[in-house]
Amino acid sequence: MVTCYLRYVIDPHKLEAFEAYGKLWIRLVEKFGGKHHGYFMPSEGVSNVALAMFSFPSLAAYEDYRKRSFADPECQAAFAMNEKERFIISYERSFFRPVFEDDQGVKRAP
Template identity: 75%
Template structure:
């Protein structure tokens, strides 16, 4: 299993738009075989940082999802929404693997 961790810098004045963006992606990750662990919005502390995490069975499965997302109409609509609303300033993507007892 591989988990993608996204750390977003968001426009704090466009929190509602970013929340909508997150709600668009949760079912899309599932559509392509992933498990979404949610978006995490600012509460206390920095008002311009949000997080998201989702997992795929393997890095290869994640890469297939990424390739398919670039041609999927619903994914493209979500990408456009973020561009049009400019709710995301920047983001960082990292990958992790779990360790279980």
């Protein structure tokens, strides 16, 4: 499993637009076989950073999602939202391997 971590720098005056965008992507990621863990909006402290995390069974599955999303009309509409509203200033994408506890309480090996 691979988890994609996105850190967004957003326009703090356009939080509602970014939140609507995030809600769209939760469903869209899951449409393509991913598990979305949510968007995290600014609360206390910094007012222009938001986070998102979602997982796919493998990096290959993530890459397939990315390829298919560029051809999907719903994804294109979501991309267009930001092109029109410009609520995302920049973002960075990183990938992580999650560690979970199994049923016996033993951590999984890498």
